[in-house]
Amino acid sequence: MGWGALLFGMIACGQSPTAGGSTASGEVGFGLQLSPGVTVSQAVYTISGPNGFFSAGNAAIGDSLDLPVLVGTLPIGTGYQLDLTAPASDGETICEGQSLFAVTDDNPVTVLVHLVCAVPSGDLALTATLNICPMIDALNASPTDVKLGGVVALTSTAHDSDSGPSPLSYKWSINGAPLPPQQQPNLNFVCSQPGSYNFTLSVSDGDITPGCTDAQSVTARCTAP
Numbered sequence: 001m002g003w004g005a006l007l008f009g010m011i012a013c014g015q016s017p018t019a020g021g022s023t024a025s026g027e028v029g030f031g032l033q034l035s036p037g038v039t040v041s042q043a044v045y046t047i048s049g050p051n052g053f054f055s056a057g058n059a060a061i062g063d064s065l066d067l068p069v070l071v072g073t074l075p076i077g078t079g080y081q082l083d084l085t086a087p088a089s090d091g092e093t094i095c096e097g098q099s100l101f102a103v104t105d106d107n108p109v110t111v112l113v114h115l116v117c118a119v120p121s122g123d124l125a126l127t128a129t130l131n132i133c134p135m136i137d138a139l140n141a142s143p144t145d146v147k148l149g150g151v152v153a154l155t156s157t158a159h160d161s162d163s164g165p166s167p168l169s170y171k172w173s174i175n176g177a178p179l180p181p182q183q184q185p186n187l188n189f190v191c192s193q194p195g196s197y198n199f200t201l202s203v204s205d206g207d208i209t210p211g212c213t214d215a216q217s218v219t220a221r222c223t224a225p
Contacts, residue, residue, distance in 0.1 A: 043086035044177040050077040078102040133212040134160040141220040152189040152220040158203045166206025191222035
């Protein structure tokens, strides 16, 4: 399954949603049964919007493939997009959904997302070309503990000894939710909700051989004043 593409610039910490209208965000609900013994109960979502707005958060999944996600109060504007991913209990199946929406007033926004669940298909790569895989030299978050409204600067350095087969590409994820591949080694994260946020950077030189992509993670925390 393809992952939804998002636009991002200044990143804002995620809202705390209430899924299904009855289960508070962060709590594990009864979940959705996909097949005997296979359930999905928690999802991670990302939101992109106008003027570089970006947010992320978690949602509890109820007993329906149509999931209402309460994302809170957002700046008025059009062109918002919510992308949601949720791993199932079998460790293989992944549920995904995407929804476009607009914000017309200052009231809290609930976005309805339809989930589609399947086992992602893998890619088989055969190569006889010697390639030196890239390496992340450093990944830092500064500061790692910031008050609401503050900015966490995420910076990285990486190198590829043989400069091929392609220029380095960068992919970020926040709390397990993939961000769009904008080829940026650095990001700014604006704290708008308290919580702990794990950022993972993956760097690739275009070689899709398993294990050739290097990845590192760093954690920052947003706290109330």
